[in-house]
């Protein structure tokens with residue numbers, strides 16, 4: 001054996017040893033999670049046990065990222081542990097997650113990023129359908145978009161909250177990278193047509209104009225549709241999200257082709273329960289106020305006095321009754337904090353209605 005071969009054999013033996021240790025530790029962790037499930041069942045006499053603990057999962061991931069010695073990036077180690085937790089939780093009770101489909105959409109990527117691959121993710125074709133599935137108990141949790149790079153705030157999601165009892169128990173952000181992809185057998189030089197969502201074409205317009213000027217662009221209803229259409233031809237490509245490209249095993253012709261990279265979309269996790277404090281949380285309120293001079297100024301004054309930092313504010317006209325607005329306000333802090341309680345109390349004095357839509361851990365990954 002050459003010295004390199006000896007060195008390689010030695011390193012591989014060490015890797016095998018480590019894998020054996022990792023396997024034993026992962027199995028031990030899984031057994032611990034099973035015991036946690038038993039304790040939770042005993043505590044609730046088996047009734048309505050909530051196995052999934054978003055605040056605990058956020059704490060586990062934050063600790064891992066904080067203690068990560070490298071060389072793997074914080075995001076990479078957290079992603080690995082995300083999957084370990086997902087598998088452990090599936091032993092307690094496999095989660096059913098409804099998301100705004102179709103499969104391959106960015107919302108699907110958000111669901112997998114948040115819950116890992118051991119949950120059962122089911123696509124639905126309208127935002128209110130996702131809410132209905134969770135309300136009816138057919139899914140434990142739902143994932144809906146609230147802000148995307150191409151459409152801004154998703155007002156439909158906000159409108160559905162007005163009449164839904166569901167609460168926000170998490171948030172997740174996804175980088176909306178777009179890939180130019182094609183079926184394996186298609187040669188880049190033969191491409192005459194590109195399929196995608198109209199919004200994705202506008203996000204990648206400059207890039208497509210410069211690199212593929214003569215190629216026809218055909219808008220279809222989803223990235224999955226674009227991939228399907230491209231697969232049926234020998235001269236077509238698709239522009240789709242990174243997750244969609246991987247899901248359908250397409251050949252990647254170019255990565256991150258969006259004109260403004262680092263675009264981020266934000267998704268909400270909805271369920272029947274809010275989350276206890278994780279140490280780094282957000283709260284979402286829906287404040288309904290009369291449309292009169294100074295009303296918004298007064299409302300914002302409350303957050304200023306309580307020293308609460310707002311991260312978003314959106315308004316929607318109330319459908320039931322003129323001259324009323326729902327303000328959707330997100331800020332840093334959990335509803336159990338005294339200053340948040342004081343703000344809610346103070347807001348309730350002037351507003352027509354104040355509803356807490358939930359407190360939840362700030363997105364970790």
Ligand SMILES: C=C(O[C@@H]1C=C(C(=O)O)C=C[C@H]1O)C(=O)O
Pocket residue numbers: 032033036051052053054056057060084085086088089092
């Ligand atoms: C193990 C628990 O249950 C679930 C699984 C977790 C894990 O694998 O670390 C964390 C939180 C819960 O979603 C727990 O509550 O600690």
